[in-house]
Amino acid sequence: MGTLFYGAGTDPIHIEDRALAHLKVVIATKLRRHESFTLSWKHPEGEGSGRSTIWLEPSIPLRFTFDEPETPPLNAKWIETLMQTASSSGGIQLVDEVLDPDED
Template structure:
C-alpha cells in the first residue's frame, strides 16, 4: 500500500500503488498547468470510512510514497476518467479503475 503525503500537516492518505500512480499523473498534469483543484476520496473501513477533501495548488507540498519498486502500467481510460473529474466543478473525485472491456463477440468473427 502506497501513500500520498500532503502538506506540512502530516496528512497521509493510503492508496494501492496502482491507484497512486494514476493519481500522480492527473495531479501532476493539473499542477503543471497551474490549476488549483479540490481532491476528494472515501476513506477505507480501517480509517473510519467517510469522505475527506484537500485543496491542491502550486504551493502544495506533495510526496508520493510507493510500497513496491516497480512502476505499474498505466490505464489510459482510468487517467481520462480521473482527469474529467478533476476538470469538473466538483474537483477530482477518486474512483476505482474501470473494468477493461474485451472485444465484442462480433469483432472476432470474420
Template sequence: MGRLHYGDSSFEMEDRLLAHLQLIIGAKLRRGENFFMSWRADESSGLGRHAVWVDNGVPIHCQYDAAVPVELNLAWAERLADLASKGGGLIIQAEDVPLGIEEADESAQPQNAS
C-alpha cells in the same frame, strides 16, 4: 499500499491508484489548474471521506510500496482527469474497466446469434 503525503497529512492508497493520481496531479499543476480531490476513507478509520484542495503551494510526495512502476490505464486516468476539471473536483472512482475506451466499447457489444 503506498502513501500520498500532502502537506503535513499522509493518506494510505494502493500503488496503482497513486500512480494514476501522480500523473493527473502533475499534469493539472503544470498547467496551473488547482482542484479538489476527494475519496471515501477506509471504513476501519471511522471517517466518512476526505477532500483536499490540490495546489502548487502544498508539498506533494508519492511513496510507493513496490519498487516496480505500475502499468497505467490511460482510459481510467482520462476519466479521473475529466472529473478533476469539473466543479465537484476529482472524486476518486474505482478502476472498473481495465481496457481502453475503444476496446471496452467493442467488448460490451452483444454478439449476434447465428
C-alpha cells in the same frame, strides 16, 4: 499501500499503489498547468467511515510514496476518467478503475 503527503505536518493519506500511480499522473498534469483543484476519496477500511477532500495547488508541498518499487502498467481509460473529474467543479473523485471492454 501507497501514501500521499500533502503540506507540512498533515496526516498521511493512504491510497492503494495502483490508484495512487494513476492519481499521480492526473495531479502532476493539473499542477504543471498551474491549476488548483480538490481531490476527494472515501476512507479505506480500518480508517473509519466517511470521506475526505483536500485542496491542491502548486505552492503546497506534495510527495507520493509507493510500496511497490516498479510503476504498474497505466490504464489510459482510468486516467482519462480521473482527468474528466478533475476538470469538473467537484474536483478529482477517486473512482474505481475503469476497464476497457476491448482489452478482455
